[in-house]
Amino acid sequence: MTPSEPEVITIHIMGKAYQVPRGLTIMRALEYAGYRLLRGAGCRGGFCGACGTVYRTAGDYRLKVGLACQTVAEPGMYLTQIPFFPANRAQYRLEQLKPNLATLVRLYPELPRCVGCNSCTKVCPQELDVMDIMARAMRGDIAGVADRSFDCIMCGLCASRCPAEEVQYYVAILARRLYSRYLAPPARHLTARVREIQEGHCDAELSELAALSPAQLKQKYDARDIEV
Amino acid sequence: MYTPSMLESMAKVSANRSHRLQEKHPRLAPAEKDSLLRAFHPDFRADTQRPVQVGPNAGDRMPHELVDLLEASSAVDPEVPLPSPSCHVDVLIIGGGGAGAAAALTAQELGARVLLVTKLRLGDANTVMAQGGIQAASKANDSPAIHYLDVFGGGGFVNKPELVQALTQDAPLCLQWLEDLGCMFSKERDGTLLSIHGGGTSRKRMHFARDYTGAEIMRTLRDELLNQKVPYIEFCPALELLLDEKGRCGGAVLQNFETGRPMVVQAQATILATGGFGRLHVSGFPTTNHYGATADGLVMAYRAGARLVAMDATQFHPTGVAHPEQMLGQLVTEKVRSIGAQLVNVEGEQFVFPLETRDAVSAAIIRECTERGRGAVTPTGQAGVWLDSPMIELIQGAGTIRRELPAMWRQYDRFGIDMTKEPILIYPTLHYQNGGIDIDEHGRSIQVPGLYVAGEAAGGIHGRNRLMGNSLLDILVFGRRAGRHAAQHAVTAEPGALSLAHVARCNREVAAAGLGQTKAPILLPDYVGRS
Numbered sequence: 038m039t040p041s042e043p044e045v046i047t048i049h050i051m052g053k054a055y056q057v058p059r060g061l062t063i064m065r066a067l068e069y070a071g072y073r074l075l076r077g078a079g080c081r082g083g084f085c086g087a088c089g090t091v092y093r094t095a096g097d098y099r100l101k102v103g104l105a106c107q108t109v110a111e112p113g114m115y116l117t118q119i120p121f122f123p124a125n126r127a128q129y130r131l132e133q134l135k136p137n138l139a140t141l142v143r144l145y146p147e148l149p150r151c152v153g154c155n156s157c158t159k160v161c162p163q164e165l166d167v168m169d170i171m172a173r174a175m176r177g178d179i180a181g182v183a184d185r186s187f188d189c190i191m192c193g194l195c196a197s198r199c200p201a202e203e204v205q206y207y208v209a210i211l212a213r214r215l216y217s218r219y220l221a222p223p224a225r226h227l228t229a230r231v232r233e234i235q236e237g238h239c240d241a242e243l244s245e246l247a248a249l250s251p252a253q254l255k256q257k258y259d260a261r262d263i264e265v
Numbered sequence: 266m267y268t269p270s271m272l273e274s275m276a277k278v279s280a281n282r283s284h285r286l287q288e289k290h291p292r293l294a295p296a297e298k299d300s301l302l303r304a305f306h307p308d309f310r311a312d313t314q315r316p317v318q319v320g321p322n323a324g325d326r327m328p329h330e331l332v333d334l335l336e337a338s339s340a341v342d343p344e345v346p347l348p349s350p351s352c353h354v355d356v357l358i359i360g361g362g363g364a365g366a367a368a369a370l371t372a373q374e375l376g377a378r379v380l381l382v383t384k385l386r387l388g389d390a391n392t393v394m395a396q397g398g399i400q401a402a403s404k405a406n407d408s409p410a411i412h413y414l415d416v417f418g419g420g421g422f423v424n425k426p427e428l429v430q431a432l433t434q435d436a437p438l439c440l441q442w443l444e445d446l447g448c449m450f451s452k453e454r455d456g457t458l459l460s461i462h463g464g465g466t467s468r469k470r471m472h473f474a475r476d477y478t479g480a481e482i483m484r485t486l487r488d489e490l491l492n493q494k495v496p497y498i499e500f501c502p503a504l505e506l507l508l509d510e511k512g513r514c515g516g517a518v519l520q521n522f523e524t525g526r527p528m529v530v531q532a533q534a535t536i537l538a539t540g541g542f543g544r545l546h547v548s549g550f551p552t553t554n555h556y557g558a559t560a561d562g563l564v565m566a567y568r569a570g571a572r573l574v575a576m577d578a579t580q581f582h583p584t585g586v587a588h589p590e591q592m593l594g595q596l597v598t599e600k601v602r603s604i605g606a607q608l609v610n611v612e613g614e615q616f617v618f619p620l621e622t623r624d625a626v627s628a629a630i631i632r633e634c635t636e637r638g639r640g641a642v643t644p645t646g647q648a649g650v651w652l653d654s655p656m657i658e659l660i661q662g663a664g665t666i667r668r669e670l671p672a673m674w675r676q677y678d679r680f681g682i683d684m685t686k687e688p689i690l691i692y693p694t695l696h697y698q699n700g701g702i703d704i705d706e707h708g709r710s711i712q713v714p715g716l717y718v719a720g721e722a723a724g725g726i727h728g729r730n731r732l733m734g735n736s737l738l739d740i741l742v743f744g745r746r747a748g749r750h751a752a753q754h755a756v757t758a759e760p761g762a763l764s765l766a767h768v769a770r771c772n773r774e775v776a777a778a779g780l781g782q783t784k785a786p787i788l789l790p791d792y793v794g795r796s
Contacts, residue, residue, distance in 0.1 A: 047645050058796045060591065061591070061796060062591050065591075065792070065795075065796070066792055068578075068792040068794070068795065069794060069795060069796050070468065071793055071794060072793070073789070073791075073793050074556075075385075075522055075523060075789075076500070076523075078385075078556050079386065079389045079393075079555065079556060080389070080391075080393055080394045080555050080556070081555070081556055082394050082553070082595050082596065082676075083672070083675070083676055083679075084393050084394050084477070084480050084672070085386075085389055085393045085394075085480075085555075087385070087386060087389060092626065101516060102392065107676065107679050108679070109591060109680075111336075113393060126491060128491070128492060129492055130492065131447055131489075131492070152466065153738060163675070164675070167774070183449060187474075187477065187481075187671075187723075188475075188671050188672065188675070190480065191484060192573070201736045210484060210485075210488055213447065213449050214446070214447030214448075214449075214485065215447065215489065216447075216449065217444070217447040217448060217449040218444075218446075218447035219475070221449070221452060222452065222454070222455055222456030222458070223444070223456050224403070224440075224444060224450070224452065224456050224458045226403055226404055226405065226456075226457060226458070227401075227403045227437060227441055227444065227458060227681065228439055228441065229400065230403050230437040231438055232373065234409065234437060234438060235433060235438075236785070238275075239408060239409045239434060240434075242409075242410040243409055243410050243413060243430050243434060244430075245410075246410055246413050246414065246417075246426075246430075247413075247426040247427065247429075247430050249325075251422035251423070251518065252420055254414070254417050254418075255418070255422055257414060258414050258417065258418035258422075259295060259418075260756065261411070261414055261415075261418075261467050262467065263467045264406065264462070264467060264468050264469055
């Protein structure tokens with residue numbers, strides 16, 4: 038092998054061995070191996086949760102997880118993707134809810150079934166402390182759930198491993214929406230501006246600008262003051 | 266993973282960091298900026314574009330990769346009889362990102378029978394990847410008019426005034442809508458929305474939800490779509506629009522992406538919210554874009570007779586990842602610069618004011634790495650400049666990066682890079698299609714009755730260069746406007762007999778020009794077998 042040739046590793050995609058160059062992410066390794074991904078690929082940047090992947094490496098009994106787009110393929114990896122997970126989701130009208138524990142339990146009656154096994158935390162590719170988030174939910178600490186779960190990408194891996202059949206990511210988004218709508222202080226300056234616009238106070242100034250020629254606009258633009 | 270020369274360069278960056286904290290690089294004068302763009306922005310390179318030979322924009326220059334699709338023949342054979350319509354709705358929404366979601370929620374709220382179809386999953390779109398923020402003139406020292414001026418100046422003064430007026434006037438309304446939906450924006454203790462500058466803004470009007478702004482907006486809209494039981498079908502891309510004998514749009518030919526089976530949906534009004542062309546890898550650049558950003562909507566609308574505007578203006582985001590290789594092209598949000606990080610070359614010197622508009626910063630980085638030869642080079646030969654992220658902690662306090670940029674920090678951490686201590690290497694990446702389908706202030710296609718367009722697929726709003734924070738905004742503004750108008754239009758629309766006659770006509774036109782060997786829309790980029 039000449040130094041310029043990339044080193045090749047063997048990975049097992051759903052049990053079948055493939056040779057791929059070292060250094061590729063799991064997603065690119067799947068594609069290199071010949072897979073055209075329909076499911077199991079989304080933003081390719083770690084934000085959308087489409088590419089949850091479960092794997093094990095040879096000789097290790099532990100199951101590991103990662104996002105295929107964010108995890109580098111390792112030699113001897115046995116992997117499969119979880120492109121869809123059938124999870125229960127509550128139907129609700131946000132404007133009719135109260136931000137309290139009773140709401141969480143009414144919509145997700147399985148919530149108190151959590152056995153504290155920590156499987157959810159171990160499996161989270163965002164490294165969130167999911168068990169702590171669920172503990173907060175069970176205490177009705179909606180602000181705490183909202184804050185701690187904020188980076189959740191709703192990939193569903195937590196639910197897939199939960200022996201109590203909880204749907205942690207749906208509980209978390211419910212808490213975030215309750216927190217934002219009812220518990221976070223409202224943005225009064227925004228409401229004031231909305232009223233100004235609805236009452237037509239911004240129309241004249243905008244119409245004036247819309248009537249200017251590009252040259253006139255440019256002059257105004259170049260002369261505008263910039264907030265420091 | 267760093268080469269010795271990279272390490273040497275990083276030491277220089279670190280050594281003069283305290284000196285640079287006091288140093289403000291001057292902004293470009295208007296004439297300087299103009300000549301910089303002409304010399305170094307990829308749009309102005311002779312080899313990146315060509316005039317399209319067929320259709321409503323015949324003779325207009327656009328990127329080769331897009332022209333290839335506009336000059337292709339249809340992926341649907343118009344001579345094969347269509348299956349009978351599987352449903353008839355008031356408003357068909359094609360695309361399940363932020364624009365499509367906003368349109369669907371709005372149209373259904375007005376009583377329209379809605380169907381949303383999307384190529385991948387609901388919410389799989391560029392919306393979810395937008396980290397930085399959303400602009401709206403919400404503060405006392407700001408106004409829609411000041412926002413208007415910034416949008417126009419950023420766009421090169423070729424934006425459509427009525428679209429910019431709609432954008433800036435509706436911005437606070439959309440933000441309020443999100444607040445009411447329980448979208449978790451970052452706030453002061455008293456409820457004041459946090460806001461910062463973005464490139465080209467004259468007021469601090471960039472609102473954000475940590476650095477998951479788009480993700481937070483998308484998951485909230487998706488959750489509400491599910492609550493409102495908006496009918497939707499995933500893994501169901503559109504292949505062509507259907508027109509009646511008068512050229513009015515009355516639905517689309519769709520495909521079950523997994524089984525390949527075609528499907529026809531008849532609609533009183535059709536909203537295209539299919540996004541942009543990032544995954545065409547214009548000029549060979551890597552991209553920040555979602556897997557599905559393959560310009561499908563542009564291709565379908567073009568065949569239906571819609572004109573495209575400003576398609577020769579491509580947005581390269583100045584700060585795409587240049588190292589590590591596994592993250593190549595991924596977005597490093599502009600917010601990193603907004604809160605203090607400077608751009609420095611291999612010698613650790615500043616070379617551009619960090620918050621110039623995106624086109625200018627990109628051109629300056631390309632100049633630094635090419636003509637001036639002052640880029641740092643990675644093990645794979647990729648040149649880049651440093652974004653000096655550790656400055657953020659010096660200016661804003663320790664812990665700022667993990668608090669304000671958790672997504673960014675996590676992405677680098679996965680590859681063993683601690684951006685609180687080490688600068689990160691970046692190079693421009695393909696980010697946004699500034700142009701798109703010609704629309705009016707209601708999101709209506711100018712040329713095709715019954716067709717609406719919202720989001721990145723639409724053109725004219727941002728002129729030749731969109732400012733940061735105005736795309737999360739435009740998907741909501743024009744999604745809602747299109748949804749509203751389409752719901753009203755649906756009541757009185759009377760589309761005639763639908764067919765693919767226009768597609769047959771396009772196929773003949775490309776064949777007559779000796780083109781059409783390839784087929785479009787392509788639906789997904791082809792990465793099979795590539796390393």
